Amino acid sequence: MTYADQIKTVKDYVRLPFLYDHWYVAGFKDEFDRTPKARTLLERSLVFYRSEAGELLVFQNRCLHRSFPLSESKLEGDELVCRYHGIRYDTEGAVTRVPCQAHVPNRKLRKYPVKEVGPFVFIWMGEADDPRKEEKFVKLPFLEDPSFRTVSDVVELKSNYLLMQENLNDLTHFSYLHRDSFGIDDSFLDNERVIEKTPEGIHCKHIAYFDGPAAAQLPPDVHPMLEGQKLEKWDGGTAVSPGIFKGYAPVFYTDKDGKRAALESFVMHYLTPETRSTSHYWWSISNNYAIENDEYYAAVKQFANVGFEEDLWACENMQNLLDNDRIEFEEMVIAGDQAGMLFRKVMLDWVQTEHGAGPAD
Template identity: 30%
Template sequence: MSNAYLRNTWYVAGWSDELAGGQLARRLLDQPILFFRRADGAVAALADRCPHRFVPLRMGKRHGDVIECAYHGLRFDASGRCVLSPNNEQIPKAARVRSYPVIERHGLLFVWMGDTDRADAALVPDFGFMDDPAFATTHGYIHGKSGYLLMVDNILDLSHTQYLHADTLGCEALARARSEVVEHERSVDVRRTMRNSIQAPLTAASRGFADRPADAYMDTRWYPPSYLQMETCLAEPGTPRSQGKTSFALHLITPETASTNHYFWANARAFATDDESLSRRIQEGFAHAFEFEDKPILEAQQESMDGADFWSLQPVLLASDAPAVRVRRRLDRMIAEEAGPP
C-alpha cells in the first residue's frame, strides 16, 4: 500500500515564483505535467505529452494561452482541447490532452490529481500565515531521491534531530519529549511540550534564548496526503505561551515517483520581522539542514530498502515512531477506501 497514491486530493506542484519564466514542467505521481500562466493570470495545467507522437509539450512554443507541439504543430488550449491540426486538417476527436484543476494560494500551486469533478477547493489547508504581513517568511524547494512517505516520517519523528542536526535543529529536550497524538476528521496533531529546557541552536538563537532555557512548545499537524505544518513557540520559563515568540514551518511533500519526491518548505515568524539578516540566517540554516543532512540520510534509506514495501521489511518500532505510524495507517486506509473493493 505504501507505493500507492491518494489521488482525489490536492498536491503541491510548485511555488508561484517558479512560474516567473512563464511555465513549469514537473512530474507528479508518475505523471508529467506542464504548468503555465494564462493571459488572465490564472494557472493552467496540462499533461505534458502530445497525444500524437507523445513529444513533451514543454518543448513546444507558446502562442498566448495555446501550446504548440514542437514535432508536428498541433496546438492545444488551456483546457487541453486541440484547436489546430497541421495543414488545417480535420482535428481528430481523440486529439486532446488531460487538463488538471489548479488553485494558486499562499504563494503555492496546488493541483488536483484525481477525478476532475471531485476537485474541492475546501480541501486545501489554510496556511494563512504565509499571506499575513505580520509574518516574515522564507521558503525553498529540494528534489529528493527518496519516497515521499520517508520524508513524512522524518518530520513526524523529531527524535532524530539530536543526532542528525546537532548544530542547527536538534537538542536533547526534543529527543526526549513525549508526543501527544490527537486524530481529527481531516488531520492528525502531534504536540510536544518542553519546560525549562535548552532548545535547538537555530531555534533558540533566533529568539534570544541561545545557551539559556526556555519553555518550548512544538505542535505538528499532518493534513493528507503529505502536508505538515509545525508551530514552534519559545517563552520565558514560567510565563504563558501567549507571551512567547512563535514561528510556523511548512513541510509539503509531493511524490514524483515511488522513489523520488518534491519537497517544498517554508518558515514564517511573528517576531523580528524587519530583521533581514535574521531572515537570511534562517533561510541558510534550514536549507543546509534539509539539503545536506536530511536528504543524504533519506536517500541512503531509500537505496537500502531496495524497492521493498516499508511494512514488508518489518521495521522495529520505537515509542517515537507513534505519530508516523498513526499517519501511515490513516493514509493507507484512505487510499484503500478510494480504490474501493478489489
C-alpha cells in the same frame, strides 16, 4: 492481499499506490512564465505556462497525436502549438486546429486545477470536476498574512516521500540526527510529549520550558517583552495530507495584559512524489515576529537547510537499502514510532478511500 497487509514493514509501506485525490505543491509561483515548463508529479509529466493575462495553466505534457512533449512546444498568443505537427490547443486544452485537415477533433488535453497561495503553486491531481477538491484544500493563511514573514526553499529528495513523512512525524530523531546542527541532546527526549489524532490528522509535539528569550534562541527584537518570563516552547506538527506536514513551533508567553500569547512559527513541509523513489520537497517557515530583521531570516533559512539536508541524507540512505539490500529482516517497532505508526493508519484510510481495500489480482 489487502493494503492493510502491505504496511507492516517500511519496504511494503513505500509501495502503497499514489494518492491523486489531494492537493500538492507543484512549485514556486515565480518559476512559471510564458515558456512552457515540464515537471513530473506522481509519475505524471505535466506542462506549466502562463497565459498572456498571467493565469497559470497546467496540462498533461503529451500531445494527443503522437505523444510529443508539449513542454518542448511554443506559445502563439494563448495557444499552445505542438512543435512536431503544429496541432493547437486553447486555454482549456481543446484542439483548435490540425494543420493537415479541415476537421477539428473534439478532443481536449487533461487540465489540472491550481491555486497560487503565498510563494507556492498548489495542484489538484485528481479529477478536475471532483466536488471534494475545495473542501480538501489545506488552508494556510499565514502564507499571505502581512503580519508574518516567510522564508522558503526546495530540495530534491532521492527517496520515496513516505520515508520523509515518517521522519517528520518522528521527533525522537532530533537528539541524534540533528545533534550537531540543531544543538539538541538527549534531554530533548525528556520533554513532555503529546501524540494525538485530531480532525486535521496525526498531531505530535514536544513541550519544553525556558527561562528567558535567549535560552529559547529568540532574536533580540523580541527580548524586551519577554525578559524575566518562563517561556513554553512547542516543537511538532500535523500530517494534514499525504503531501503536506504542517509544523507548528510557537513560543508562549504572558502579554502586558496578563494573557497567554504566542510568538507563532509555522514550519511547513510540502512533499510531492516524482517517482516511487524520488520526490520534490519544498519547505517554508512563517513567523509573526522580527519580520523586519533581514539578517535573522537569512540565518533562519541557512539553519533550516542544514537540518533538512540531514533529513534528506537519512531518507536517501534508507531508500538505498530498501532498493538494493536483499537480506530478509523483521522490522522492529519502538515507542518513538507511535506518531509514524498512527500516520500509516491514516495513509491506509486514504488509500482505501481512493483505491479500495486491496490491489487488483
